[in-house]
Amino acid sequence: MCVEEYIPLRIKELCKKRGYTKYRLAQITGMTQTALGNILNQKSLPTIVNLERICDAFGITLAQFFTDDGSKLNLTQDQQEILDIWDDLESKEREILIGFIRSLKK
Incomplete structure (x- = not known):
């Protein structure tokens, strides 16, 4: 799976696990819903800064974000x-x- 597919799928998986909506994730990260929507719809990739914000919202590191099995x-x-x-x-x-x-x- 390429990174363009992995990132939105992983964000959706983490949102489901935490019970976050796109609106809630936008509030926590300080990103706009439009920016998050573009990432989730594979129209854009997040910057490292925004990906760090997303990871912070889920309480994980960048390494944990990219670990398939969550180990x-x-x-x-x-x-x-x-x-x-x-x-x-x-x-x-x-x-x-x-x-x-x-x-x-x-």
Whole structure:
């Protein structure tokens, strides 16, 4: 599959997983719905900056975006479970969890 096909399919997959609409993704990324629509309809490719914004909206890295199986290398089963749970959290829940984890470290 070429990158022109992969990027919109991956964005759609991540939107479905998170329950995001194109409108919601546009709000989170600061991109216009038209720009996102053009990417999703394969009329344009996102810039690296916009692709980073999209990845940030999903809480993933660029490397994770382009990893077909979503695997995270060299992780224990517990670490993988934590990341799987993290992937299903909303941004506010992630903020709370980060605060909790930081409080444990002190």
